[in-house]
Amino acid sequence: MLYNSYHHIENISNPAGRERYYSVVGYICETDTFGNNRRISEIREGDILKFNNAGAYCFSMASNYNSRYRPAEVLWFNNEAHLIRKRETFDDILKNQVDIELSPKKKKKSVPNAV
Numbered sequence: 001m002l003y004n005s006y007h008h009i010e011n012i013s014n015p016a017g018r019e020r021y022y023s024v025v026g027y028i029c030e031t032d033t034f035g036n037n038r039r040i041s042e043i044r045e046g047d048i049l050k051f052n053n054a055g056a057y058c059f060s061m062a063s064n065y066n067s068r069y070r071p072a073e074v075l076w077f078n079n080e081a082h083l084i085r086k087r088e089t090f091d092d093i094l095k096n097q098v099d100i101e102l103s104p105k106k107k108k109k110s111v112p113n114a115v
Contacts, residue, residue: 006053007034013047024049029065059085064093 009024011017019039026032034051043049062070069092073085 008052009035009038009040010050010052011041011043011047012050014041014044017042064088067093069093 007024018041020042021037022040022043023036024034024038024040026034040049059070059073064070069088069090072083072087075082075084
């Protein structure tokens with residue numbers, strides 16, 4: 001783990017599941033290890049894991065590195081989830097790109113040096 005950071009991780013899809021030991025890693029960079037040998041309620045495909053503290057993984061530090069979509073943002077307030085930013089789509093990544101037409105460079109005529 002980079003910087004010896006600690007992220008408290010919970011499985012909110014299966015909070016009462018049997019606790020097992022997991023390493024939780026990301027899929028973009030070799031340093032995306034969020035926790036090693038952590039006791040977390042059993043994780044099944046499709047479960048949602050909650051990181052109680054995001055650190056540098058918050059939206060303001062997010063990018064489209066490797067064409068990854070930036071995630072939705074959810075504000076948890078008074079025990080209710082509030083969507084405050086939608087997740088990005090492929091169209092969102094492309095919408096600010098500008099199409100340009102490039103043509104081969106034309107050769108300039110040589111002009112002899114004037115003496």
